[in-house]
Amino acid sequence: MQMPFQLTILGSSSAMPTSKRYPTAQVLNVLGRFFLIDCGEGTQHQIRKNKIGFGRLDHIFISHLHGDHFFGLIGFISTQVLLGRTKDLHIYAHSELQRYTQFQLDFLTMGELGFRLVFHPLNFKKAQVIFDDEKLTITSFPLKHRISCCGFLFREKEKEPNIKKEALKSYRIPIREIKNIKAGADFLTEEGAIIPNHELVIPPAKPRSFAFCSDTAYHEKIIPVIQGADLLYHEATFAESEKAMAKTTFHSTGKEAALIAQKAQVGKLLLGHFSARYKDPEVILNEATAIFPETYAVEEDQVYVVVR
Amino acid sequence: MQMPFQLTILGSSSAMPTSKRYPTAQVLNVLGRFFLIDCGEGTQHQIRKNKIGFGRLDHIFISHLHGDHFFGLIGFISTQVLLGRTKDLHIYAHSELQRYTQFQLDFLTMGELGFRLVFHPLNFKKAQVIFDDEKLTITSFPLKHRISCCGFLFREKEKEPNIKKEALKSYRIPIREIKNIKAGADFLTEEGAIIPNHELVIPPAKPRSFAFCSDTAYHEKIIPVIQGADLLYHEATFAESEKAMAKTTFHSTGKEAALIAQKAQVGKLLLGHFSARYKDPEVILNEATAIFPETYAVEEDQVYVVVR
Numbered sequence: 001m002q003m004p005f006q007l008t009i010l011g012s013s014s015a016m017p018t019s020k021r022y023p024t025a026q027v028l029n030v031l032g033r034f035f036l037i038d039c040g041e042g043t044q045h046q047i048r049k050n051k052i053g054f055g056r057l058d059h060i061f062i063s064h065l066h067g068d069h070f071f072g073l074i075g076f077i078s079t080q081v082l083l084g085r086t087k088d089l090h091i092y093a094h095s096e097l098q099r100y101t102q103f104q105l106d107f108l109t110m111g112e113l114g115f116r117l118v119f120h121p122l123n124f125k126k127a128q129v130i131f132d133d134e135k136l137t138i139t140s141f142p143l144k145h146r147i148s149c150c151g152f153l154f155r156e157k158e159k160e161p162n163i164k165k166e167a168l169k170s171y172r173i174p175i176r177e178i179k180n181i182k183a184g185a186d187f188l189t190e191e192g193a194i195i196p197n198h199e200l201v202i203p204p205a206k207p208r209s210f211a212f213c214s215d216t217a218y219h220e221k222i223i224p225v226i227q228g229a230d231l232l233y234h235e236a237t238f239a240e241s242e243k244a245m246a247k248t249t250f251h252s253t254g255k256e257a258a259l260i261a262q263k264a265q266v267g268k269l270l271l272g273h274f275s276a277r278y279k280d281p282e283v284i285l286n287e288a289t290a291i292f293p294e295t296y297a298v299e300e301d302q303v304y305v306v307v308r
Numbered sequence: 309m310q311m312p313f314q315l316t317i318l319g320s321s322s323a324m325p326t327s328k329r330y331p332t333a334q335v336l337n338v339l340g341r342f343f344l345i346d347c348g349e350g351t352q353h354q355i356r357k358n359k360i361g362f363g364r365l366d367h368i369f370i371s372h373l374h375g376d377h378f379f380g381l382i383g384f385i386s387t388q389v390l391l392g393r394t395k396d397l398h399i400y401a402h403s404e405l406q407r408y409t410q411f412q413l414d415f416l417t418m419g420e421l422g423f424r425l426v427f428h429p430l431n432f433k434k435a436q437v438i439f440d441d442e443k444l445t446i447t448s449f450p451l452k453h454r455i456s457c458c459g460f461l462f463r464e465k466e467k468e469p470n471i472k473k474e475a476l477k478s479y480r481i482p483i484r485e486i487k488n489i490k491a492g493a494d495f496l497t498e499e500g501a502i503i504p505n506h507e508l509v510i511p512p513a514k515p516r517s518f519a520f521c522s523d524t525a526y527h528e529k530i531i532p533v534i535q536g537a538d539l540l541y542h543e544a545t546f547a548e549s550e551k552a553m554a555k556t557t558f559h560s561t562g563k564e565a566a567l568i569a570q571k572a573q574v575g576k577l578l579l580g581h582f583s584a585r586y587k588d589p590e591v592i593l594n595e596a597t598a599i600f601p602e603t604y605a606v607e608e609d610q611v612y613v614v615v616r
Contacts, residue, residue, distance in 0.1 A: 016390055017383075019357040041383040042350045049327040067386050067416060071379075075325075075349040078375050082324055100415050107408050108375060 043072035062093035064149035143216035254284035351380035451524035562592035
């Protein structure tokens with residue numbers, strides 16, 4: 001069984017609220033690590049609704065400082081305090097968010113939080129690795145919006161191959177050889193036969209990746225960064241009929257999102273951040289699927305699995 | 309037909325979010341005037357869901373500065389900006405909320421809003437009329453909480469009686485007499501007969517009233533202010549089994565809310581602000597109805613009509 005790599009949509013509207021959609025927020029589960037991406041108003045309500053443990057969320061990524069992407073942060077932090085959190089909470093965002101949040105905390109006279117808020121300022125000039133552990137790396141990269149804004153790329157690390165159980169047994173492979181075989185070595189049996197590596201191992205699953213791009217105008221500079229991602233979430237605030245509006249506000253149309261997906265040769269495309277003027281994003285979806293068939297319009301509380 | 313006087317519940321949870329309840333917010337419609345009472349996170353989403361026009365909300369009452377009662381304000385204001393509001397928006401709250409909101413607006417570099425935010429500081433020492441027009445008065449009054457907190461009483465004004473149409477016709481009452489008759493005068497016919505006032509008029513509907521009390525510990529000092537209110541919303545964060553917790557946190561139990569309702573001889577009691585520990589507020593409701601039978605546990609998106 002493959003370990004989980006899946007995205008839960010908490011909010012998919014743009015700045016204006018609708019009765020069915022919340023402002024931007026999503027949770028990515030990579031191999032049991034949970035990452036909160038953007039935190040619009042209502043995020044904590046949606047976290048509860050989707051039965052995601054608050055205590056599992058240790059890393060929050062805020063793309064930019066428009067309210068519909070971070071107004072839910074103070075409520076999220078307050079709830080962590082009420083829940084008695086002690087673990088560090090990491091926030092990757094524009095450096096100014098620290099000043100804003102500190103003002104709020106001081107105003108609320110919450111005193112000592114019981115845990116550390118660790119702010120990691122984003123680089124809005126170039127792509128940069130902002131998280132790296134034994135399982136995955138996370139890279140931020142500049143988008144093109146009215147204010148400084150970053151996208152995020154989540155990529156699993158290359159895994160080691162597994163040694164076939166029957167090979168271990170039939171060739172009587174000693175434990176000391178396992179590391180070499182996993183690294184690609186052939187095996188010399190006691191009888192002097194050379195067993196080629198590919199007969200000894202099951203190749204590992206290819207590393208999966210997810211890219212988050214919101215908010216942004218059509219921006220080809222992101223293509224090399226997100227090239228070949230298995231799943232791309234790209235904003236599509238407007239349909240082509242509102243292209244002039246998209247341009248003025250530095251947002252994308254469904255068609256533009258699909259062109260990015262096509263050029264970056266991603267696996268699947270998810271569209272979101274729909275303007276409240278569209279009761280149904282079908283028109284946006286249709287112009288995208290005409291260019292990139294594997295496109296889906298996201299909905300709240302839906303889970304999208306990242307597969308290779 | 310009576311003019312509307314009704315309450316829509318937008319949020320009924322306490323500080324911790326649940327999957328079904330939002331933090332405190334409600335909209336009171338008094339004769340077509342809409343008042344927003346508290347503005348927890350998610351209020352604007354709930355306003356949309358309940359199809360209440362943002363443009364009709366000109367007066368916001370914030371009971372106190374705990375986050376679950378005002379974290380939704382900045383999102384509400386941002387949406388008013390997006391909607392192109394020009395009318396003044398009045399906010400009745402602790403004076404410090406102005407500083408907090410101004411910091412947020414400056415941070416968001418929203419510049420000129422296009423409308424005036426008019427802050428009205430509350431008096432936390434004594435009851436005070438904070439709104440008065442030809443239809444109703446609104447009075448704030450101190451509650452007993454960990455921080456300064458006010459309740460609000462909304463009361464229709466006494467209406468004039470209507471003159472019976474058949475009386476106008478059969479006694480040939482001249483227009484110049486109408487004002488006097490409405491004020492209680494009898495009428496002298498051309499034939500010299502005195503027609504007593506009660507035969508000429510239909511008495512007006514009695515003024516209706518609604519009191520909002522959240523958050524507060526059991527506090528008998530509010531009784532004279534809310535005496536005889538037709539509808540009382542009183543917080544009931546806990547059940548009696550958690551009375552010690554209620555005391556420490558300056559909240560009420562269901563029983564305590566019912567005692568206030570009973571002593572103040574209100575018409576109906578609504579309970580809300582339930583702690584997230586109660587999946588169902590039935591236990592809180594039951595201890596209240598044992599004392600004050602006309603008690604209801606509120607739910608999101610329900611409308612409660614204020615009747616005499």
